[in-house]
Amino acid sequence: MLTATMQSMRKRLSGVHQDHKRIARSALVLLIFVLAGKLIGASKEMAIAYRYGISGTVDAYQLALTLITWLPATITNELSVLLVPALVSLRKDKAQQNQFLGELEGAGLAIGIVFSLVLYFFWPHMVRFFSGSLAESTREMCRQMIVGMAPVGVLAFTICISAARLQASEKHINTLLECVPAIGLLVFVLSARDSVSIMPLILGTTIGIAIQAAWLRILARRADTLPARPRLSLRAAQWPGTMRSLGMLMIGSVVANLWLPVDQYFMAQMGEGSIATLGYANRLLSLLVSMGAIAISRATLPILSEILYRGDHERARGTAMKWSFVMLTVGTIGAGIAYILAPYGIALLFQKGAFTSEDTMAVTHLFRFGLSQIPFSFGMCVLIQLFAGEARYKAITVISVVGFATKLAANAVLVRFYGPLGVPLGTGVGAASVLACYLFWARFAPAYTGTGKQGEGSR
Helix, strand or coil: CCCHHHHHHHHHHHHCCCCHHHHHHHHHHHHHHHHHHHHHHHHHHHHHHHHCCCCCCHHHHHHHHHHHHHHHHHHHHHHHHHHHHHHHHCCCCCCHHHHHHHHHHHHHHHHHHHHHHHHHHHHHHHHHHHHCCCCHHHHHHHHEEEECCHHHHHHHHHHHHHHHHHHCCCCCHHHHHHHHHHEEEEEEHHHHCCCCCCCCHHHHHHHHHHHHHCCCCCCCCHHCCCCCCCCCCCCCCCHHHHHHHHHHHHHHHHHHHHHHHHHHHHHHCCCHHHHHHHHHHHHHHHHHHHHHHHHHHHHHHHHHHHHHHHHCCHHHHHHHHHHHHHHHHHHHHHHHHHHHHHHHHHHHHHCCCCCCCHHHHHHHHHHHHHHHHHHHHHHHHHHHHHHHHHCCCCHHHHHHHHHHHHHHHHHHHHHHHHHHHHHHHHHHHHHHHHHHHHHHHHCCCECCCCCCCECCCCC
């Protein structure tokens, strides 16, 4: 009986399409890399909790990091989605690929520098809106951190481009190297002599990002054998199409990247330490999201892009739908397990030094409500890659706006009933609305028109 069962399983596995096998292999490698990186990231959070607890210093750090990375992250998140399919299609034309990458590097550095200067000069006008009821000392620390961590926003573009080059080559070491900034921060925070100075946070973050950017660039150059030296020009043939697509995606990306600042705004109205509490909960939630969503997204995008490049739209859609429901199931199971283990894991990770048992309970409550987003985040990630590969940028933008509007309304309502717990619960409601939109759009508005072109992306 056992032998027959084993033979039946082997027969079924041998019949699985090669694309599914490639996705599964890549996802497994990425899962290992993500887990290793996030465990190191959790160690960094443990060190910050030990050194600073839930304090104004952590509030200032979280807020400064959000402000510095907000616009660069908004651009690079969408640019990475555009770059992977573009680089897959340019594999046979190294000269064009090198020119395009070099001009991207130059444009990214210029945008990062300009944004850092704007943020510095306009900070006095922004502080009142973003800092809410935070103490004046916390606001001053935030200003100092913005100045000290300015290179983080500039180097975000180099990191994005190098990571896309590696991903297009189906090399996923960039995922493992995402832990390098956490290691830098961990070293500096543990070496600090007191819990007052903000220099360990500034130096650890900035130096870690710089090392990551340099390392990724070296590996990317080895992967595709292209120097891609930065140049300030826009002569590559890919720019018109890229700018049109990026402009459409940017609308949705700006809206999507408002989720965290909006949450911090709601939490800032609730007093000192509220942003820090949400930050600790979000770090653990990001660990869970990364273990599934990031791994499967990066595994599927180059393969779905390749299938679509061959013109097999039906297979790409079917592959994405199957993996979406698989990840929805995995996310539901994972969220249930995390809910049970939450208080023990948070106490183990954070409860030491300045981080008390009361802090553990506060973070646990936020974390448990935040788990509502996990199944939907897992389920939507594959469909986003499908829509990106099909160049359905208008759909992505519309869905992002709908999701943010739903999340904002949910926050406003749920905070009245649940206080701070309504903020992560509102994120879950927003994520559910986004997944529902993607499923509806994929099911009832297929991109393939039968003309050999991608329906929405070709318009």
